[in-house]
Amino acid sequence: MNDPVLARVAAIKTMPTPALKAMWRDLYGTEAPPYNRRFLESRLAYRVQELAYGGLKPETVKRLDALARGVEDINPKTRRIRTDRKPIAGTRLLREFNGVEHVVTVTLEGYEYQGRPYKSLSAIARAITGVKWNGWVFFGLKSPRSGA
DSSP: OOOOOHHHHHHHSOOHHHHHHHHHHHHSSSSSOOOOOHHHHHHHHHHHHHHOOOOOOHHHHHHHHHHHHHOOOOOOHHHHHOOOOOOOOOOOEEEETTTEEEEEOSSSSSSOOOOOOESOOHHHHHHHHOOOOHHHHHHHOOOOOOOO
């Protein structure tokens, strides 16, 4: 079977980051967000399939909205409190910096980068850049403009 949609989705994994960002502009009509490569890959793969096969059914969107309203925290003070939950152990965080792709693995104790254990993403971001960074922002887990 020769499925052009499947081929296009598979090709996303091998594309360089600038090509992913160009594809984002083509498919979404906006600049790509400053998140990690894995985020871009997954959203682009979804978008390619969505455009080819259609999005969620209206009933599904309605149901998701209803579920979200049921768990949504509407109190602005408690909504901004960070939960300090890190990604699930085994998750790989990818970040391109100065043309080099850096891979961090989440462990039960913290994080691993280049075979060394680290307690925080900020320490890894500093090891990569040489300057202080918020690790969650550096790896695209948190927007620098939001409190989330």
